[in-house]
Amino acid sequence: MGTADNLQAFFTPESVAVVGASATPGKVGHTILSNMINAGFRGDLHPVNPRGGTILGLEAATSIADLPRGLDLAVIALPRQFVLETLRELAEHGTKSAIVITAGFKEVGKDGHDQEQAMADLCRKHGMALLGPNCLGMINTAAGVNASFAAGQPNAGSIAFFSQSGALCVAILDWALGTDIGFSKFVSLGNKAVMDDADMLRYLDRDPETSVVLGYIENVEHGEEFLKQAAITSRNKPVIMIKSGTTAAGAKAASSHTGAIAGSDQAYSAAFEKTGIIRARDVESLFNLAQAFSTQPLPKGPNLTIVTNSGGPGILCADAAEKSSLNVAPLSPRTIQRLQEFLPSHAAVYNPVDIIGDADAQRYRQALDIVAEDSMTHALLVLLTPTASVQIDETAEAVVRMAKKCGKPVFACFMGKTRVAGARRILREAGIPCYAFPEPAVRAIQTMYDYSLWKTRPAPSYASVKRDPERAAKVIHEHERRNEPEIVEFEAQEVLKAYGLPTPQTQLARSSDEAAQVAESIGYPVVLKIASPHISHKSDVGGVRVNLGDEAELREAFQDITARAQRMRPDAYIAGCLVQKMAPAGVKEVIIGFKRDKQFGPLLMFGLGGVYVEILKDIAFKLAPMSRQDAFEIVREIKSYMLLKGMKGEPPVNFTALEEIILTMSELARDFPQIWEAEFNPVLVNHEKAVVADVRMTLHLKD
Structure with a gap:
């Protein structure tokens, strides 16, 4: 059996050993054993301590040899110098998976790195699934497993969370306990010596207890495998991630934290976009989105209907929606007529529906029932400000009743804190996301709608580019032979010809x-x-x-x-x-290039030339391989796209010609991994054609 085959034994073990179990409260080995017992683990639990005796009512084994063979999971909480030999004993004893809690490996220097590599090699040789080292552990609420040293037991739920940071896991667990958020799986990846993000995605994709996958990552070790698995998982359930190390300071911190080398932020954004991963801007957004996706159906369209008892918040909400991919669409004439029949004459009935400040729970109930039935309503957002006359808890209960029968996504924004606390609890317990302010609510709805569109996108269509890579290879190999990394324009002309690229x-x-x-x-x-x-x-x-x-x-x-x-x-x-x-008069200059990202491979860029690239940084990015849809989109994602489309009577540029050059560059990047970066700058384009006017390439020469 391989490492991947043992993930089932890892997540749902029937036999667990805690190696380094301790009778002393406060020690990591004591906390792990206690957490396993308190989680209600129903399998065989074996503490291991060389002194033997009884720990938390369980007889302790004095060595690995005293344990039953073929254990599903071993949790190791020992000083670093004992970890590798202990893993070797466990592997030879037939153990299927292990968690190494211990820190002090690749994150601290070469010696630790070498020890971690030896651990990884050992586990791969024996097909042992390994989590860590330098991690908090793993929790599976459905199986009664808490193989971690976290404080407290999380509630059961349908959200799975994995993180590269153990400290962040601790904070999020504590926060989740205070907000009644439940988890199906909770995993601290640590240094990712063997098990990594792709393994988590692969397992959670098939996990029936998980409906939403969350992740915090600092780096990705195996970019190609990650992209492949993320694209599969995202089609089946939402994957929401937060990526740290996006600034120079953050990247430096990531390196010292878990030994990670952070990749470029543009590459991660492109990777997430390509695979359908939803990128959260911060931890709060991560869980706002998790609550929304785990409790509400996806919107079947972009139309958002807003019901409010206050005009100001309703306008703020409408403004936020209009800046997004959502529409604040007019309601049907029949719906408007029904609202006018019972609402005060000075109420607004055209969306946002303002039922005014003296509205009681009954007025909310009637308005919500009517607008929820409107075919123009794809999602509903209920706003409430705690006026003197509003019945806050009763209104929350009305929202719950309406949501149960309408079959559409329903969100709430009960503004304030003290007076609305009970209502928020009512909504939360009923699975209705409730926000303090309108903007986060709109962002959550927009994200769900955008994800619904991504899920329905057709499979990508990849171009077939006519090329002669052997002809191009002669130029590249000659530079490698001469140990010259730069291929400048007059030599690169032969590469352009080999790939059929148009040139002046x-x-x-x-x-x-x-x-x-x-x-x-x-x-x-x-x-x-x-x-x-x-x-x-x-x-x-x-x-x-x-x-x-x-x-x-x-x-x-x-x-x-x-x-x-x-x-x-x-x-x-x-x-x-x-x-x-x-070039003839009237041409526009664009730049098409790529740089090879260490994690994900060729990252293609497109932008207008000159000041737009150098000063305004108006550039769009996508990862190779580029589909025809990717090429179509990258040209239209820059802010200055309208200049290419044509203004004041100008004809649009030949977009098809531009897209063909982009697709050809994508193939060139994939054909020659030794090309570290390349740039067509400028590419001259008008309404008739596009030509590559200058080219430069840089090779990554082997030492």
Whole structure:
């Protein structure tokens, strides 16, 4: 059996040993054993302590050899120097899975890293599932398992949570106990020596007790496997994650915390988008979304109906909805007529429905029943401010009754604190998410609607790009042979040709006479660019001249460019100049590139050129491989998309041509993993065509 096969034994063990169990309250080995007993574990529980005796009413084994063979799970709470040998004994004893609570491994330095690697190799050799080291442990409420040293027993529920941070687990457990949130599974991954995020997603995807998966991650070790499994799980149930280490300071903290090397934030955002993972902005949002997804059906459309007893909050809610993908759509004439029949004449009946401040529970009940029946209502948000006349608890009960029969997602926002506390409890116990303010409620509804759209997206269609990778490989292998990481434009032209990428007419000229002949053949005006394998940034040496209109200008520019380059870079080999057809007036410049992310592979970028990239950072990102839908979307995700679409009578650019270049770059990135980054900058595009006017590539050379 492999590691993955033993996940069932790990989560639902029938026999558990606590190695390092202690009779002393407060010690980790005592807390773990106590938690297992208090959780109501129904299997065989074996404390292990070299002194033997009785611990919490259970006879302790003095060594691993005294334990029954083939244990499902062993929890190790020993000093670091004893962990590896203990794991070896357990593996040879046929143990199927283990949790190493102990810290002090790869997060503290090389010696710890080496020990952790030896643990991982041992467990993989024996097919043992290993959680940790440096973790809090694992809880499975349905199986009565609390193999952790957390304080308190969480309530049962349908939310599964896994985290790379044990300390965060402790805080979230305490917070959840105070808000009556229940869990199906609760897992502290720690250093992820063997079991990682992908393993959690794989198991929880098939777990009948889990309807929503939550995760806190600092890094992903096996990006390709993570992407594959996340895409599968997200189709079946919502996966909501929070990613730390998104800033330079955060990435540094992540490295010292669990030895993680944080990847780029853009890559994680692209990975989450590609796989349907919902990204939470903070821990509060994580659990706001978890409550919503675990208790309410997905909206069947974008229309949000708002019922309120106060105009101001209703307007705030409508504003938030209009800024989202939701609609505050008009209600049907029949619904409006029914509302007018019993609401005061100065009430608003057109959505938001304002039943005004003196509304009692009966008025709320009538209004809610009517709007819930409207086919234009896809989701309902009930707002309440604690006015002097409102019946707060009774209104909450009316919301509960309506929600049970309407079959649509229902959310509440009971504003305030003290006076609405009882009503919030009523709603929470009935499974209706209740928020203190309108904006978080709208965000939760919007996220559910967006997820419903993602689930119904058709399977991606991937392009078939005509290419000759063997022709391109000759250029790349030659640079590897010469140990030169930069492939500059005049050498990269061959790669562009191998992949059928459109380029302006371009030819290398080794002298001004050759340049004049080339310019005559392709037609003026032309562009002249320095050609040197050692100069990647041509503008740094004044190595580009544009719009050269005749032979005299061309010859003068050739002499000036080559002389300047030799003077500024005497170490560089100057091959001559590239002569390139000048782009016609009216073209727009865009940049298409990729950088290889250590976790997830090629991260493609698209944006307008010039100031839009350099100053405004108006760039969209997606991970390879790029589907046709991905290419369509990335071009339209930049803020300056309308400039490409055409303004003031301008025709739109040829989007199809742009998308083909993007898809080709995606294939180039996948064909050659040794290309660390590449850039087509600029790509010139107008309403007729798009051409790659300049290119630069960087190889990752092996040491």
